């Protein structure tokens with residue numbers, strides 16, 4: 001925000017250090033929180049250490065040397081517009097601003113940049129984020145929602161931080177679970193599928209549960225039951241075999257049912273405002289992964305034990321020269337020539353690197369797949385991909401229900417669409433009482449925004465490593481640390497501006513040359529932190545950083561709203577300055593919400 005001043009000062013520091021043969025380290029600037037004034041600072045510890053390494057000058061300990069340099073540098077700096085004073089303290093150079101100048105600057109910066117406020121400088125790296133990759137032939141449950149929301153928010157953060165970003169999905173559309181549903185449909189339900197994208201997706205889950213009941217061995221089975229079950233099992237296996245062999249009937253059955261799942265997935269992504277750039281599928285990684293097995297054998301990375309009646313394996317630990325067990329030994333091709341989940345992940349990664357020129361690859365996947373992904377990354381490294389080091393697994397904890405773990409097999413899941421519908425019902429019920437002045441169709445739209453906001457925030461405000469026990473009451477609560485609390489800051493800001501009948505550009509030339517209240521100071525400070533929070537959340541892969549920030553910002557705004565008169569301000573100048581502050585706050589809240597994939601309504 002103070003790049004110009006920082007640059008000016010930096011230039012002078014560089015000039016001085018060059019003239020005096022001081023090995024200046026890169027200068028990192030940090031904001032100084034308000035303590036009567038705002039400012040920014042940089043330290044000279046690294047430079048002092050550089051000097052010591054070169055064995056130059058007096059043999060002062062680093063802190064003293066840093067302080068000496070800070071003082072020398074300070075002596076060279078004249079004033080600059082808006083700067084109130086400069087001091088050299090404990091190896092730091094602190095530059096302070098006139099409070100009114102600083103406040104004005106923050107507010108201007110926000111309003112001039114608008115939706116772009118906080119965007120990081122463009123960077124050359126391309127980052128791929130893979131998420132929203134459930135298996136097909138089930139329905140989308142609340143655990144998938146956690147994955148999708150986390151992934152989307154991470155993608156938005158990385159993109160806004162300045163990286164070229166590619167969003168990718170990788171549904172699992174192969175395997176026994178898939179065939180089980182195909183078999184059930186073909187045998188008992190052909191032609192009976194319900195209309196409606198969600199209904200059909202949810203119905204597939206019902207078939208899956210029913211099929212598992214039929215195929216599961218029960219206690220005290222009668223001999224007839226046993227032979228019935230075994231006959232079903234034989235049919236399922238036979239269908240799997242036919243599918244594998246490329247039998248047209250089985251393939252068509254697969255394509256049709258798979259498409260029902262994917263249609264529902266696409267619809268849900270649309271509801272969550274997620275736009276995928278690339279769709280990978282497990283089924284499409286299968287063939288190429290077989291060629292990779294051959295390549296890995298040829299390169300001596302994989303061992304072919306098929307001649308001895310074994311499989312193709314990679315002794316990862318041994319090949320990496322590790323003495324302790326870490327990645328273990330893994331099969332990458334079964335004796336019967338079929339590939340594994342791991343094999344397909346190798347093909348997927350190759351495609352990501354070679355076709356999409358990805359420099360960094362982030363996998364948003366359930367934490368229970370951690371070892372699997374580490375193994376895949378380790379094999380990529382053995383294989384020689386430089387990007388292997390830049391593969392990152394963003395794991396997230398399990399979403400369970402108060403009554404225990406979710407299980408698609410048993411049909412014990414909370415579906416995303418159910419929660420979504422319930423959320424809207426609840427918001428509408430509240431609005432019917434409170435917001436009588438909002439027209440009905442507008443209310444529907446707002447209800448969806450608030451319901452989804454509550455749901456998304458309940459997933460984002462928990463650290464990704466932690467498990468979530470999903471409780472619909474808590475997820476849809478509107479008090480305390482919730483999405484609607486943050487959305488409400490946006491609504492309140494909007495209503496003040498509406499009442500005043502102003503738009504922010506009508507408030508040019510306002511100034512903050514009056515005594516700011518502590519709420520105004522806090523609000524300005526929170527706004528000024530946004531750009532740095534964007535970078536931090538993106539670099540650390542932590543949507544939680546942005547979720548907490550958005551809450552702190554909203555909180556600062558609500559405190560301001562309660563304590564500081566705007567429309568009733570004592571004089572016209574103060575009123576205009578505060579209106580402009582409100583306009584800026586509304587903007588930053590909206591930008592933060594957007595990064596959290598939460599809509600910012602104007603009324604609620």
Ligand code: ARG
Nearest residue numbers: 133134135170171172345365
């Ligand atoms: N479809 C998998 C599942 O539902 C997740 C895929 C994760 N991504 C990957 N590249 N392995 O468990």
